[in-house]
Amino acid sequence: MNYKEIPSPAFVLDEKLLRKNLELIDRVQRDAGIEIILAFKGFAMWSAFPLVREYLKGATASSLYEARLCFEEMQTRAHTYSPVYRENEFDELMDYSSHIVFNSFNQFSKYYQRTQTADHPISCGIRVNPEFSDVETDLYNPSAAGSRLGVGIDEMPGTLPQGIDGIHFHVLCESDSYSLEKVIEKFEANFGNYLSQVKWVNMGGGHLMTRKGYDHGHLIQLLKKFREKYDVKVILEPGSAIAWETGVLVSTIQDIVEHRGVKTAILDVSFTAHMPDTLEMPYRPKIIGASEPTNESKHLYRLGGGSCLAGDFMAAYDFGRELQIGEQIVFLDMIHYTMVKTTMFNGVNHPAIAIWTKDDQLKIVREFAYEDFKNRLS
Template sequence: MIDEQKLLNNLEQAKKLKQLSGVKLVLALKCFSTWGVFDVMKPYLDGTTSSGPFEVRLGAEKFGGETHAYSVGYSQEDVEDVLQYCNKIIFNSISQLQAHRHLADSKASVGLRLNPGISCAGQDLADPARQFSRLGVQENLLTDELFDALDGAMFHMNCENKSADAFITLLDSISERFGRYLLKLDWVSLGGGVFFTWPDYELEKLATVLKAFAERFSIQLYLEPGEAIITQTTDLVVTVVDIVENGMKTAIVDSATEAHRLDTLIYNEPATITESSEEGSHEYVIGSCSCLAGDQFCVTSFEQPLTIGQKLHIADSAGYTMVKLNWFNGLRMPSIYCRRSNGNIEKLNEFSYDDFATSLSRSAISSVS
C-alpha cells in the first residue's frame, strides 16, 4: 500500500533541494520502479537513472524527461539497445568506454563512473568503495587525456547517508583529488544514497555546498535519489495465518522476506511493524510462511495478543523491495495499491497463477542453435 500523500511530502523536499541548489534529480529505478505512481513524481523530478537495459526503456517510456543509462557491464547488444532510449550513457570501466564509445557518438552524452575510494555506507555489502571494488575506475588509472573524450562522470559513494556533514567531507575529497578532471566536463552525477528527506536532515546546508561545487567546476550536477524519494511511504500489509510456540510465540504471516522483502534477509535488518509497541508485554517472532528455517521479519512486542486473521503493516516496504519480488515457494505475490491523497484506494497491479507459471517456462519455445 503506497501512500500518495507521504510520497508527495518527500517530493516537496526534493523540490526544495532543487530550487536551492540547482541540482537535477533523477529517480534511481533500481530502488523503485512502480510506474503506477510516476504521475505523482514527474512534476518534481528530472527523469530516471538505470542499471540495466529494461530499466532504461521503462524510464524512457513511463517517466520521460532525462533518461540516464548505466551498467556494471554492457554487451554490445545492450549498448545498442539502451541508446534507443537514453540521453546519457555511463560506462563502468575504461575498457567498456573504449569498446563502446563509438556507438554513442551523436546519440547520447557519454560519461564514466569513477571510484573515489571513499564512501559512507553502513554495510560492506553495499559499499561501492569496498576493497577490490569492481564499481568505477580507480583514481590511479585516470589521465587528463581520458577526459578529453568525455562529457560527464558519475561518483556513487553513499548508502543511506543521513548526515550533510558526512556528505560534505566526501565532496571536499572529490574536489581536491578530481578537480582538474571535472573542469573538463559538462555534468557530474554524485549518485544516490543521500538521505535528504530524513527527519532533521540539514537540507539547506546540503544545497549550499552542491551549488558551490557546481559553480566551482561549471558543471550541471545530478543526484540519483531512490530511498530518499520513497522512504516511509509504503507498507507491506500481511495477515496472521497461524500462531505457533517453540520456546517463544511465532506469528506466521502470509508473506516471506525471501520472496517479498528480500533486503530484510540479505542485510539482516529487522522489519518494523506499525502495530508493535516497545512497552508491550506480548512478544512474538513475526515469521514468514516460506520453508526457509530462518525466514522471519523481526522479533517485536505488542500491547495485546495477536490473533489469527489480524492484519499487520510492515513499514517502509518500497525501496529495494517491490523491485526484488520473486516467486519463491510459489507464494502469492502481493497486489500493489495506492492510497491517493483524496482518500481513494487504487489498485495498480495484481498477480495470478499465470504470472507465476509463465515466469518459469512457456510452451513451444523455439530451439536456439
Template sequence: MKYSKENFLIENVRAEEIAKKFGTPCYCYSFNKLKDNINKFKKNFSSINPLICFAVKSNTNSKLLNEIKKFGLGADVVSVGELMKALKAGISSKKIVFSGVGKTSEEIKYAISKDILLINTESQSEIFEIERIAKSLKKKVNIGIRLNPNTDAKTLSQISTGKKENKFGVDEKKLIDLVAYVKSSRNLGLKCLSVHIGSQILNHKPYEKMLKVLDRVIKKCDHNFDYIDLGGGMGIDYEGVNKKLNLKKYAQAIQKFVKKYNSKIIFEPGRSIIGNTAVLLSKVIYIKKNSQKDFIILDAAMNDLMRPALYGAKHRILPIKKLKQKANKSYEFVGPICESTDKFLNVNNFQKLNEKDFVIICDVGAYGMSLSSNYNMRPKAPEILIQGSKFKVINKRQKLKDLI
C-alpha cells in the same frame, strides 16, 4: 500514515478496509507522501537547481514512475528494461542517465538509439565498447566516468559502493588516464563526472568527504564537466526515531563546491523519494508458541519483502488496530517460506495478537516490490495507490494459474 483512534490510516483510508477488499499480502502507497517527499527534496536543494533522476531500481511500478515524471523528475536506470520502463512512463530521454558496471553491447546500442542524456561508464573496457559501437553507428555519444572515491559511507557493507574494494567506478589515477583518452576520441563526448558512495546514508559527513575528493580529482583532470553526478544514497528513518540526514548541511557543502565549477548537479535519489510512501499489509496465519517466544507466522514472506533476508534490514511492524491494553508480548515475525532467513523482526512489548489479525510492515516503498520474486511459486502481491479517500489498483495480484 497514522492511527486515528484504534485504526491505522493510509491518508484517509483504513488499512483494514484495503486488507479485506484486496487480500494480503498487499502493498499500499500514499500519493501525498510521495508528493511531499519530492517537494521537500526540491526545496532543500533549490539553491543548486539539480537535475533529479529517480533511481528506477528502487521501484519499477509504471504508474508510480508516471506520477514521478509529472513532478519533473528524470530517471537513473541500470538495465535496458528499466530504460524501457522509464521511457514508457513518459520520462524524457534527455533526463535519463544509464548507470551500472555491466551494460551489454545490446543495452548500449539501445541507449544510443534513444539519445539519452548520459551513459555513465565504470571501466576502461566499457568506454572502449561504447566507442566501438558509436563509431560503427557514426555517432558521438555523451558519457560520464564514475569515480570510486574510496569513501566509507558508514552504512551496511552490502550496500556500500564507494570504497576501493567495491566493484563500482575507477580509482583516481585510472580516471585521469581515461579522461585524457575520451577527450581525444572523435566518437565520445566527456560530459560528466559521476560518483555514488552507498545507500541508506544518514550522516552528511561522508558526502562532505566525497566532495573534497571530487574537488581534488577535478583539478587534476583539467576538464570542464557539464555535469557532476553525485548519485543518491540518502537514507530514511526506518526505526521511527526521527533520525534523518541533514539535507541542508549537504546542500551547503555542495553550494561551496559548485561555486568553483560551472557544472550542473545530478542527483539519483530512490529510497528518499519512495521508501516511506508504502506499507505492506499482512495477516497472521498461525501463532506458534515455544518456551522463549511466540512465532507470528505471516502470509507475507521473503519473496514479498526481501530486504530483511538479504542484508538484515529492519522494518517496523505495527498492528492494524491499536488496542488499549498493555503491550508486553515478545514476538518473532516470520514468513511461511522454507528458509531460516524468512523472518522480519524480533519485537518486545508488542500488543497481543490473535490468528487472522492484520499487521503493517512499514517503509517498504523502496526495494520492496522491485526485489520481490516468485520463490516457492508464490504469486506477487498487488499494489494499491491511495490519494485522500480514493484508492486504485496500480498492479494486480498475480494469479497462480498464470504462473503455472
C-alpha cells in the same frame, strides 16, 4: 489510510506522502540549482510516475529494461549506468538513453563510437571510485576494498579521453549531507584536476534528504558551492529519498506456532521474497502496534514468512497483548527497495500493489496470479 479496507497482502503507496517528499526534493533542486532524478533501483512503481513527473524530469537506469521503462513511463530518455553493457543490447539501450556512464575505460573504448551514430545526442561519462564511504555494510558499499564499481585514481589517465562529458560517483546509502561533504572532499582531492574537462558531475544516490532531521540548508550550500567552483552541472539520483516513509505492506496472521517457548506468528507475506533488505541489510522493519522487546515484555512473537526458508523470519517483537489468527500486521516504510527486489521464490504469491489516493480511496493497481509465477520459469 484505513488499513481495514486494504486486502491482504498488499503494498500500499500513500499518494499524499509521496507528493510531500517530491515537493521537498523539488525545493532542494531549485534552491541548489542542480538536477535531481529518480533512481529506478530504489523506486520503480511506474503507476506513480505521472505524479513523479510533476517534480522530477529525469531518471537513472542500470539495465536495458529500466531504460525502456524510463522512456515509456517517465516519458524521457534515461541517465544510464551499468557495470557492464551487453553487446546484443547496446543499440537498443542507446534508443532509450540520453546519458551513458561507463564503468571502465575498456567499456568506453568499446562503445563510444557507437554512441555517436545514435539519432539523438548521447552524453558519455565515466564512473570513478573516490575510495571513501562511511557505509558500514559491505553489501551496499561501492568503495569497499577491491570494488568492481568505478575507476580508482591509480587507474586514471593524465587527461580524460575525448568524448567523456561527465564524471559519476556513487558511494552513499541512506546518508546525510555531512557524509556527502566528506565524499566530496575526497573526490576533489583525487579527481579535482579532471573537473575542468567535463560538463557535469553525477553524485549518485544515497542522499536521504526526506529523512526527519536532514540538514537541507547544508546540502543546498554544499551543492551550490561545488557547482559554482567548477562550473559544472550537478546531478543527484536518490532512490530511497523519493519514496521514504510513503507506504506500507499489509499482511495477515495465518497461524501461530510455538516451539520451546518461542511463539511465531506466520504471515501471508515472506521476508526473503517480499522484504529481502530486512535479511540482506539487515534491518528491523517498524510495525504498527509493536515495539522492541524489554526485560518486562510478556507478549513476544517472532514473525514468520510463508516460504520454506528456515531463516524467513524476524526476531521477536513485543506486541503488548496476545495476537490472534486473522488479524493484520502492518509493516511501515515498505515502498522503497521492496517491490524492486521482490521475487516469487517458493511459489509464494506476490502482494497486490495499490495506491491510497489523495481523495482517501484505495486504488488496486496490480494483482498477481499463478501465470506470473509460471511465466518467469520455463
